[in-house]
Amino acid sequence: xxxxxxxxxxxxxxxxxxxxxxxxxxxxxxxxxxxxxxxxxxxxxxxxxxxxxxxxxxxxxxxxxxxxxxxxxxxxxxxxxxxxxxxxxxxxxxxxxxxxxxxxxxxxxxxxxxxxxxxxxxxxxxxxxxxxxxxxxxxxxxxxxxxxxxxxxxxxxxxxxxxxxxxx
Numbered sequence: 001x002x003x004x005x006x007x008x009x010x011x012x013x014x015x016x017x018x019x020x021x022x023x024x025x026x027x028x029x030x031x032x033x034x035x036x037x038x039x040x041x042x043x044x045x046x047x048x049x050x051x052x053x054x055x056x057x058x059x060x061x062x063x064x065x066x067x068x069x070x071x072x073x074x075x076x077x078x079x080x081x082x083x084x085x086x087x088x089x090x091x092x093x094x095x096x097x098x099x100x101x102x103x104x105x106x107x108x109x110x111x112x113x114x115x116x117x118x119x120x121x122x123x124x125x126x127x128x129x130x131x132x133x134x135x136x137x138x139x140x141x142x143x144x145x146x147x148x149x150x151x152x153x154x155x156x157x158x159x160x161x162x163x164x165x166x167x168x
Contacts, residue, residue, distance in 0.1 A: 009130075011116075011117035011118075011128070011130055012116065012117060012128075012129050012130055013080050013081050013082055013116075014081065014082050014083075014084055014096060014116045014129065015081045015082070015083055015084070015115070015116035015118055015119060016083070016084055016097055016115055016116065016119065017083050017084075017085070018119075019115060019116055019118060019119030020078070020081060020083050022119065023074060023077070023078055023081075023118060023119075024078060026070075026074065027071065027074040027075065027078065030067055030070060030071050030074075031071055034067055035064070035067050035068075035071070038060055038063050038064050038067060039064065041056075041060050042057065042060040042061065042064060045057040045060050077118065081116065081118070084096050084097055087164035088164075091162070091164050092141050092142070092162060093139050093140065093141050093162065094114065094137050094138055094139065094140050094141075094159065094162055095114070095138065095139070096114050096115075096129055097113070097114065097115070097164065098113065098114055098162055098163065098164055099111065099112070099113045099162075099163040099164070100112060100113075100114075100137065100159060100160075100161060100162045100163070101159075101160040101161040102137065102157040102158065102159055102160060103157065103158045103160050104155060104156070104157055105155070105156050109160060110125075111125050112125045112126070112127050112133070112134075112137075113125055113126045113127070114127060114128075114129050114134045114137070114138075115127070115128065115129070116128070116129060117129070117130050132148050132149050132150055133148045133150065135148075136148035136149075136157075137157075137159070140159045141159060141162065142159050142160065142161060142162060143158065143159065144158070144159045145157070145158050145159075146159075
């Protein structure tokens with residue numbers, strides 16, 4: 001059995017200004033802080049002698065590889081991203097960067113923000129513009145009903161509120 005997997009679909013290359021700042025800060029922190037620390041620890045582990053049985057050396061090599069992979073990804077991804085500037089002219093409809101509240105059939109209210117795929121965060125309600133829920137919610141207005149094909153099956157929602165005041 002092979003480990004080959006089909007490549008993922010290309011994600012939308014858009015990001016909020018705040019998301020771009022966070023990615024740039026992550027890249028800077030990885031390159032200027034974490035990588036030098038790991039290289040220093042790797043050199044110390046290598047100086048201990050036999051590398052084949054040195055767990056610290058093996059761990060630090062793996063950690064360095066992970067940092068280098070992330071740095072390489074961010075170095076290519078950040079210039080390719082288009083930064084969304086400001087809110088759209090039609091502030092009554094759901095577009096990129098909007099905070100919106102929806103109510104499901106059970107009466108539960110959910111609050112989300114549509115952001116780029118590189119800045120999603122389930123804890124804060126930031127969902128990717130490529131997600132099924134975001135795709136279904138785009139261009140909807142307050143009191144509009146829509147159906148989204150989610151992993152758990154099809155669900156119906158009603159838009160309760162749309163807000164761009166927190167757009168950065």
